[in-house]
Amino acid sequence: MDCAVNLSNDSAIRHMKNKPIKISKIIKLTNLTAAILATTLLWPSFTMGKEPSQTVGEEQPPTQDYIRTTVNNYFIPDVDVIRMDNNKLSLINALDDGRPVMMNFIFASCSAICPMLSHTFMQVQKKLGKESQNVHLVSISIDPENDTPAVLQAYAKKFQAGSQWDFYTGKLESSVAIQKAFNVYRGDKMNHSSVILMRAKPGKPWFRLEGFASPQAVMDEYRTMLENSK
Amino acid sequence: MYREFCITRQSSWLFLFICLVFSTVINAKSNSNNNDLIELGRRIxxxxxxxxxxxxxxxxxxxxxxxxxxxxxxxxxxxxxxxxxxxxxxxxxxxxxxxxxxxxxxxxxxxxxxxxxxxxxxxxxxxxxxxxxxxxxxxxxxxxxxxxxxxxxxxxxxxxxxxxxxxxxLSAELSPGITDDKVHFATIVTPDVDPKQSDVMLKMINAAFSQRNAAQENYSGRMRMPLDLIPRTLRNWDLKVWELKGTPDTWNAQLEENYRREPVFAVISGLSNTTWTPFHKFCEQQKLPCMLPSINLPPQQTSFYSLYYSGGLELETKVLAKHLRDLGAKSPKRLVQIYRDNESGHAASHALTEALRDSGIQVIDRLLAGQSLDDTNEALKDLSNEDTVMLWLDPSDLSAVGKAATKLAASAIYASGIFVKDDFSAISKEWLSRLHVVYPYELGDKRQKNVSTLVKWLKTWNLPLVNDRFQSEVFFNLLFLTDLFSQMLDNLYRDYMIERAEDMLSLGSNVSVYPHLSLSRGQRFASKGAYIARFDENGNLAAESEWIVP
Incomplete structure (x- = not known):
């Protein structure tokens, strides 16, 4: 439901392999008809189990690396999360601390998608250099019963997470509520998808990168987002 | 001429012999080279x-x-x-x-x-x-x-x-336990198990196997679901019961003998009130999937081939320790745990002592020698209202202790959900109302909803509902096995089965007594928490805490 509501106000761009479409070419959907059209076109790819499978290592047509949409607002649920240092805090406070946020959803025993997302964050962190101190990297576990703070600490260490990169766990119901709010809930952790969300500050739109955005693409999107939020 | 012929004949034998030796050496070298190459590939x-x-x-x-x-x-x-x-x-x-x-x-x-x-x-x-x-x-x-x-x-x-x-x-041959027309399974029963309980489990497995085999025999290429479109070899399921005898130190030899007589593809379910370590080790040694037995003492050292519903008694100790630690300033100063001198009692009390190490809570162990008033009074002596009590006791012992505990001054009294087995009939209402139960299962309506499919299935097969805990575990396992095999098609490799189980366990409908079951790569305990529960005024056990995951 969140997806339908949010996307109705969205603009969407698609980055084809090595052919990013310039922002100026973004189709602006402003009227109701266009909104319905956008929702109709985008909805199937956000529905559980309806996504066409991509095959690693077998023949397939060239695919886009990622799709960016902007979402005016996600309704952040008022739930508590537990940071990997065992501190309990509200998700709203964790996200609204004034810093730009980059967020993904992972679980520690995931073998394919999450390591890719985490490696991407690791390299974005490097690329940001000193600036990384001003950005809040957030990874939320979608398998919180297994991903205890201790498990997340070990995971963070593996990906050389700096002090600005926080991993969160909590109750299973809280994790599901957060996933639903950000439209990444697919019914089960094994159905999860690769999404990076970023926002310049509270009240500003979220950039949603769906697919495999390279560290450089994430950096470029981040710069664009900061520029747009001025 | 004859001599010449003899020399020629001798020479040709010699030549043949040299060739044979040479080719054996070459073959051995080539095999060894190939094995070396495979090992290099394995490391990559x-x-x-x-x-x-x-x-x-x-x-x-x-x-x-x-x-x-x-x-x-x-x-x-x-x-x-x-x-x-x-x-x-x-x-x-x-x-x-x-x-x-x-x-x-x-x-x-x-x-x-x-x-x-x-x-x-x-x-x-x-x-x-x-x-x-x-x-x-x-x-x-x-x-x-x-x-x-x-x-x-x-x-x-x-x-x-x-x-x-x-x-x-890699996965070049079908795993042992697969023949042209059969998949062989085993289940395990240890000597301490009540024969009535094992009889119920075996009847359930046999009923499910005959249901599945009959459906397969009637298959005839009909399509009931899209998966049926995919060709596969039709193999019936066959069950062997490995009933162990004697003491645990003799079990490995018995298992090896059973396995030597007829290798199985996997061990499914199983019942035991005692150590499961010999089976855990055997399954790892034979690379044999050991799927979700109904037991209370799974080894905590996990391995690839054994999957469990939960950490059993050790999980209860971790949940209780977390619950007590999280009370903060209200944490008790002293916890007295009372248990019987048997394997489960010692395992639980030892694990709780470990779980409370460095918590600031002093742990006192007391053995319950018997059910006489002297024995129960001895176990409960000198307890003050500052103490917390944990009772690792079965319903009969719990009832006996309850009779001596009318004036027990402890601040909180906990009991083990695994030990009490949902059998509260012999325990007085007053005593029940004082107990907090560490309970690693679902409660109330959600539990009824989960097990409703089991209840219907048992009726269809005219089988008794004796205990929904272990019966729902067996039932879940049978349904899950059916799902696994329908998706594995003819790729019957044991490692693949474990990997599919890791990925699929949370995807099917939950017909078990657990709130939710989930595994993933390397995870071996499917349910990971417990409630602290209490009896309400209607005599029903209800959660007084959230689901606690230690």
């Missing part, structure tokens, strides 16, 4: 270590570097080489049977169970050149780009050959 595939000893390095999406075990093929393609499915990303099988298959020997695997017709696609067989291209340039044998998740590696010819040799050897 499993450990991400190159023959030079350096770490394997790869690049995903031309931008993300991965190294060592993170770059190893096994990370995504798994130990069996049969691949996996994550989100909408299909990681295909890459064993030799799939990669190098031609039209006349092409196997089929289901790559996305959500779309039952989504099976492995035909492609030209890879050879050394095209395999190298796939690894180095990310191009499939058809010349298409592979998914961004597939790393590109800088491997030399020797390393490529080694990987090919390993993939040829």
């Amino acid at each position: 595939y499993v450990e991400g270590i190159l023959p030079s000893g350096k770490s394997l390095q790869g690049t995903r999406a031309k931008s993300v570097q991965v190294e060592g075990d993170a770059a190893a093929c096994e990370t995504c393609h798994r130990r069996s080489g049969m691949g996996s499915l994550e989100g909408n990303i299909v990681v295909p099988p890459i064993t030799g049977r799939f990669l190098f298959a031609t039209d006349d020997n092409r196997p089929i695997a289901l790559v996305d169970p959500r779309a039952p017709k989504n099976v492995t696609r035909a492609h030209a067989p890879y050879n050394e050149k095209s395999f190298g291209k796939a690894l180095l340039n990310g191009l499939s044998v058809s010349g298409r780009n592979m998914n961004a998740l597939m790393p590109q590696y800088a491997l030399n010819n020797k390393e490529i050959k080694a990987l090919m040799a390993y993939l040829h050897s």
Whole structure:
């Protein structure tokens, strides 16, 4: 439901392999008809189990690396999360601390998608250099019963997470509520998808990168987002 | 002339002998070379270590570097080489049977169970050149780009050959326990189990097996669901009961004898009130899947081939310890635990002592010698209202202690959900109302909803409902096994079965007494928490805490 509501106000761009479409070419959907059209076109790819499978290592047509949409607002649920240092805090406070946020959803025993997302964050962190101190990297576990703070600490260490990169766990119901709010809930952790969300500050739109955005693409999107939020 | 003939004949024998020795030496050397190559390939595939000893390095999406075990093929393609499915990303099988298959020997695997017709696609067989291209340039044998998740590696010819040799050897034969027309399973019963309980379990498994085998015999190519479109060998399921005798130190020999007589593909369910370690070790040693037994003392040291519903009594101790620690300033100063001098009693009390180490809570152990008033008074003596009590006792002992505890001054009294087995009939209402139960199962309506399918199924088969805990565990296991086999098709490899179980366990309907069950790579306990529960005014056990995951 969140997806339908949010996307109705969205603009969407698609980055084809090595052919990013310039922002100026973004189709602006402003009227109701266009909104319905956008929702109709985008909805199937956000529905559980309806996504066409991509095959690693077998023949397939060239695919886009990622799709960016902007979402005016996600309704952040008022739930508590537990940071990997065992501190309990509200998700709203964790996200609204004034810093730009980059967020993904992972679980520690995931073998394919999450390591890719985490490696991407690791390299974005490097690329940001000193600036990384001003950005809040957030990874939320979608398998919180297994991903205890201790498990997340070990995971963070593996990906050389700096002090600005926080991993969160909590109750299973809280994790599901957060996933639903950000439209990444697919019914089960094994159905999860690769999404990076970023926002310049509270009240500003979220950039949603769906697919495999390279560290450089994430950096470029981040710069664009900061520029747009001025 | 004759002499000449003799010399010639002698020479030819000598020549033949030399040839034989020579070819044996060459063969042995070639086998040894091939084994060496396979081992080099295994290290690349499993450990991400190159023959030079350096770490394997790869690049995903031309931008993300991965190294060592993170770059190893096994990370995504798994130990069996049969691949996996994550989100909408299909990681295909890459064993030799799939990669190098031609039209006349092409196997089929289901790559996305959500779309039952989504099976492995035909492609030209890879050879050394095209395999190298796939690894180095990310191009499939058809010349298409592979998914961004597939790393590109800088491997030399020797390393490529080694990987090919390993993939040829990987999941090359069906696992033991599979014959042309049967899949053989075993279940385990230890001597301490009540024969009535094991009888119920065996009747349930036999009923499910005959239901499944009958459905298969009537299959005749009819299509009931899209999965039926995919051809497979029809094999009946066969159950062997491994009933152990004597003491645990003799069990391994009995297991080996049973297994030698008839190897099985997997052990399913099983009942025991005592140690499970001998079976855990045996399954690991034989690389034999040991699927979800109904037990209370699973080894906490996990391994690849044994899956469990929960951590059993040890999970209860961790939950109680977390609950008591989280009370903060209200944490008790002293906890007195009362237990019987038996394996479960010692295991639980020892684990709780460990779980409360460094908590500031002093733990006192007391053995309950018997059910006489003297025994129970002895166990309860000198307790003050500052103390917390944990009772690792079965319903009969709990009732006896209750009779002596009318004036017990303890601040809180806890009991073990596993020990009490939902049998509260002999315990007085007053005593029940004082107990907090550490309860690793679902409660109330949700529990009834979960087990409703089991209840209907038992009725259909005219089987009794004796205890919904272990019966729902057996039932869940049987349904899960059916799902696993329908998706594995003819790829009956034990490692693949464990990998599919890891990925699939949380996807089916939950017909168990647990709130939810979930596994993943390396996870071996499917349910991970417990409630602290109390009896309400209607005499029903209800949660007084959230689901606590230690």
